[in-house]
Amino acid sequence: ILSVPCCQHELNRQIKNELLRPVLKYGLIQERFSALLTDALRGTLLEAAGYQVQLLEFIDMEHTPKNILIRAVRQNRAVEAVCQRKRREAERCMEFFQVEPTLARLLAPVEEKQ
Numbered sequence: 001i002l003s004v005p006c007c008q009h010e011l012n013r014q015i016k017n018e019l020l021r022p023v024l025k026y027g028l029i030q031e032r033f034s035a036l037l038t039d040a041l042r043g044t045l046l047e048a049a050g051y052q053v054q055l056l057e058f059i060d061m062e063h064t065p066k067n068i069l070i071r072a073v074r075q076n077r078a079v080e081a082v083c084q085r086k087r088r089e090a091e092r093c094m095e096f097f098q099v100e101p102t103l104a105r106l107l108a109p110v111e112e113k114q
Helices: 009-014 018-024 027-048 080-097 102-107
Strands: 051-057 068-074
Touching: 009 027, 018 027, 027 051, 027 068, 027 080, 027 102
Parallel strands: none
Antiparallel strands: 051 068
16 A cells, blocks of 8 residues: 555544643644644554555655655564554554544454444
8 A cells, every 4th residue: 555645634623632732722733743643543553454554755844744655565464463452552542632533443343343
């Protein structure tokens, strides 16, 4: 998978964290933080689904702040314990920031979707 994701604003509307209120009270900072959090969670969720993931800068920051390319390669022999650990990491992070990205729902194990 090669993806230059969009929709970083999804978490901007959801993110809530009392501890980080001094940081998130500024709209511009919250927007940038949310965009980075979105891409970091996407990477972790893909790792939890058995992908080897790289996040790469593909356009210099002077041109656009949203310049992250996600490169994910499906691993034929993904280690279940590693996938479970990555899923727990993502879940703890999502709980901490009180967010639910669409990718988390799409990649949720079948038993969670029912």
